Amino acid sequence: MFGITMAESGGEFSPPGPNSFDFGAVPLFTVGEYAVTKPVVQLLLGALVVFVFFYAATRRASMVPGRMQFAGEAAYGMVRNSIARDIIGSHDYRKFVPYLVTLFFFLLVNNAFASIPLIQFPTFSRASMAYALAALSWVVYNAVGIRKHGFVGYLKLQSVPSGVTPLMYPLLVPLEFFSNILVRPVTLALRLFANMFAGHLLLILFSTGGLFLIEYGGIGYIAGPLAWVLAIAISFLELLVQFLQAYVFTLLNAMYISGPLADEH
Template structure:
């Protein structure tokens, strides 16, 4: 990455998110996605081995994480009657988004995979979107599901010609897109800000003169932003899983 051209600082931008291939057509984000699967699998396999009635710290951590996905997300959003079959899906989505977000603050990795729009879109369009429509159609029937999603029972008849297209656009087009764009935008913007302060601090440090005294301020902002970004990474993973469960719950609900 170029830090300066002559004496002028060149700020990082969109181009810095398009990393060169490691080998062949394989890029760093692709490797990180595969690595995240191994990390998540290893975590739950290790936590579920030799489980005890009185859990140790590691087992307690895994059980707490499971409880958030099961009771804090799936049960609350889908309902106590229908949530159990979807617990593995919700926990998997939560874990996958969380680990790939946290890659952005891991030393020597330092790239949140979800800052590439293709990855959150894949989770949204290829996993969440077909699941909640499938379970909705299975419960209500195809025509019943269309009516369920686009015609609120309490809406007056004279607003239906306007309301139906809006509801259809939201449920079948916008929901999966906004689900992906939300986490993408947060990860992209956060990582870009971190790069700006870190690279600006480095450029000031090596520029000489009075600017050297300003460099620590830039680095302090970068450290503060790292902690803030860590919080946002966790929140965005939680929100992604929460909305995914909410869409499934809305598709299964008897009332719109």
């Protein structure tokens, strides 16, 4: 369930580590030599959950919304107003709302899998998943900038700081290019991955460590239950982190999109 790595060997505790995040192939989703792992299944499930929710919220839309329509409108409006419109601006934000809404709720559902019984694994605690999503974001916001300014114009916008004497260009241009073009997707993915990874690792540590302490006996009869109390507290903290990471990832996407667009106004 947690990817437990605790092993009692000579009375020693084997702490969890990166191998706790490795999963074998899911039998029902293995075709020949091609294997599908649990995180991949969760990505597909997350996309399905988001689609079903918004389809159910809009398929019988009316002037007087029911509970499902009201929930869908509130969820859509939160991203539309507090992220897309406020960050990108009222002139250009509408065309990016579907992307940002999908991105936010896809992230939120996959993060929330960490707290759902029988799943209990955050999809984006696997670095490859986080970097793939960041790569998609990189393509989107760079495509927006190139479309607005052209390839050369966009590179100039991102690499040549305004209000700086040309004598500083040899120093600042490579730094700006490295920061705005190359590093952004790395930091975008790393922030999401590291938070999901660390939170899940702490849950494994306190859960399995509490069990080990109780089995060890002695002071462990007191320390073990305390470790489980901490695991419960961290679980509630993770609920907040799951939402914040989805929000921050989407917010930064909106900021990156707004950069070249704001220059036009």
